[in-house]
Amino acid sequence: MPGLGYAIIKGLQTKTWEIEGVCMDYLLLSRLARLDVKWISELVGNEHFAGPKSNPFFELLMVTEGPVYLEVGEERLELRSGETFLLMPWEKHGCWKPIGAQSGFYWVQFAADPGLILHKEDAAERYPAVIPAMQDLRTSHSDSYMDFLLLPRQSKPFNRYELLGLFEKIHQQFHVPKGYFRYRATLLLGQILELLAQDVLDQKDLQAEVSSTFLLYRRLVNLLDETYTTNPSSEDLEQALHHNYEYLCQIFKKYASTTIGSYVHQLQIQKAKHLLTSTSRMIRDIAEEVGFQDPYYFSRIFKKLEGISPQQFRDI
Template sequence: MNEVSLLSYSLPLIREIGHMWDDDGTSGHPDRHMETINVFVYVKKGNIQVIEGGTEYKITGGEYLFLRKNVPHWGTSLYSPGTEWYYIHFHDSLNDMSLEESPEFSHYQQSSLILEETYHSHLKLPKQGNILNPEYTELQLKKLNEDFMSPHPLRPLYLSLMTYQFFIDLYMNRLKEMKKTKQSRIVGKMIELFSSSASAKLTSKEISDELGMNYAYLSTLFRKETGKSITQFQDELLIEKAIKMLKKESVNISEVSHALGFSNPFYFSRVFKKVTGVSPTTYLSQTYRS
């Protein structure tokens, strides 16, 4: 499947936004190969047939489709009479190398820490889907189309920002469906378990016993779904708790280390730096304290 992705720190760069219709059903999707342009198509009413790289897609009213750059696409059937649609043509900064090097953005609940590595990931947009609220979506697309035609001096930047928000909304709608899978439910339970732990990391036996499942399976599933190991995830949650304690309470590093179950302050400091990139002392010198 030719899925479209965006780097987390890069906006979709708009080339064209438009609104089209075919009252008589005399046209079909154009035969083209757009080397650097991704395409988003939303059908307001009617039907559109597109073949991308040999795979046929049919889009009806209230549905959308992303077409990936550098993959030929065409249509063999005419639009149904009265078909109306919006489209967005956009560049991205992804190439095959950057896509391979960056992990997929993890949509699972994280700690409150926003780490730099979060932005070195890519967001995989849903290939095709139904719109849950067509009226709202069509208002958004109408506004984007109007803004595309406006003479605003910051038009390209504004359009890119608004389109990114629009795409993220589509992504969030798809997450509601993804969370219904068995694997997502298991990982969700694991994250709830780790988050509710008062202090110290849970052992492999404790995790296995609590969920009634083999730890090796849970470990493999967790890494596959979140992109992180169980140890890494629990470390981040503990460091989040450590930062809150150090910022709001009159405690030192040794006391925090002990309270969170670390074997000694030196090991705590090593984990702290691994998670945040800096030592506890440096982190606190760069932030506000109550």
């Protein structure tokens, strides 16, 4: 089953989304990105809005009172109250027409690692399907399978008052900095970005449905994680999950791209590696603890997965 990110990208391929006739671009933010708020301010009127500007950080604007006449590169935009716009690092911007004395916006500068990826609608095929099911495996690395939040370059979100409240809270953190104010500001920015991404899903009906087979897969993964040292049999799995073993194998292979037996071995070797480096216990005792009665078979599986023997791994 394709993941949520895949469903979103497919949506981009089949729909043209616009705000008052403006074709929308998007930015892809890795779920694992590290965010860091650098600065926030609320601008009102033209005093600090004249002349071209650029900076080395991403910049998110949200209009508190419109219109705001924003020029980005050679593009001239008229942003209304409640609209947002995301600027890339060093992207030149400024005003192309004076704004009213009461018009203004919040802007927050932030760093992201890895950075946001500017995503054109006609480039949808560049991004592969995301399979978040693999992230449920205890043996997968956190950065092995990337999934993204889809952020609109320009938007008019439904939940603008909630968003404005979060901008105000970040502004307060920097206006009266106390304790871990930067950490709190980063958490608030994460909420803002999640709300903007969720708004895309809500407005464009891109919610990915979770199938009953995926829920069964999650139950199977959890069961294996809890019982792998006992080498659960096919009968054990059938009795616990109330499904035929062949069907369970098909479901697991579909989502995890590996077999149940291979995953059990990966879990066993993962724990064995920890014991080899953190204890001085004999290898045969470690093999028995992780589920191998035969130490020679344990060494064979270990070398198959790691490329070296257990003793060589310990000596590194």
